[in-house]
Amino acid sequence: MSxxxxxKIENRQAQPYMGIRTRVPMQKLDVAIPQGLGEIFAFLGKYGVGPVNAxxxxxxxxxxxxxxDIEVGVPVANTLPDEGHIHGGVLPAGRYASLIYTGIDHGIQGNAALLEWGVSQGLVWDRWETKDGDAxxxxxxxxxxxxxxxxxxxKWETEVAIRLADTQEG
Known part of the structure; x- marks a missing residue:
């Protein structure tokens, strides 16, 4: 089993979401992600709003x-007013390269495979250097x-998607 x-590369539309942005060390992701998503789903439930995507x-x-520096988010049809550290945002439209990996423990491998594939295809990521790391x-x-x-x-399936830095229109 692979x-x-x-x-693959595909065009994606802008996607509104409600999210929580935080700074977390790599080894705390397994706590921060479910905790943040739990808070957002509870927040959405309070307003009777359901997710429109994963x-x-x-x-x-x-x-x-x-x-x-991460943000956990839940896609919604329209953002709601901010409340505490839960805020609205929009995933930007554009061309994205993506792949799906199976098994929660294959995340680093899945990300590395997509990044390596992008380099082999001559793709340029929408990324830049900052004093804090790769943005x-x-x-x-x-x-x-x-x-x-x-x-x-x-058996969990996760999609890794990274926006490309397009220089041409269309």
């Missing part, structure tokens, strides 16, 4: 040895499997 799909983690700045215009891990429906973490 743990990854072939990478929840995600958006990686704003990646510095694996130190801190990650991305839109780099996502989208959780395609609902853990409430599939408890086996080895």
């Amino acid at each position: 743990v990854m799909t072939e990478p 929840p995600f983690v958006r990686y704003h700045i990646i510095n694996m040895p130190e801190m990650l 991305f215009g839109s780099r996502l891990e989208i959780f395609l499997t609902n853990p409430g429906e599939e408890p086996d973490r080895e």
Whole structure:
């Protein structure tokens, strides 16, 4: 069984979401992600709003040895007013390269495979260097499997999607 799909490139529309942005070390992601998503789903439930797509983690700045600047989010039809640390945002439209990996423990492998494929294809990511690490215009891990429906973490499907830095229109 393959743990990854072939990478692909596709155009995506802008997607409103409600999210929580935080800085977290790599080893705390397994706590920060479900906790943040739980808060957002509770917030949406209070307003009777459901997700229009799968929840995600958006990686704003990646510095694996130190801190990650991430945002956990839930796509919605229209953003709601901000409340506490829960705020509205929009995933930017554009051309994205993506692949899907299976098994929660294959995240680093899936991200590396997409990045390596992009280099081999001559793609340019929407990314830049900052003093805190590598910043991305839109780099996502989208959780395609609902853990409430599939408890086996080895069967969870996650999509890695990174926006390309397009220089041409269209």
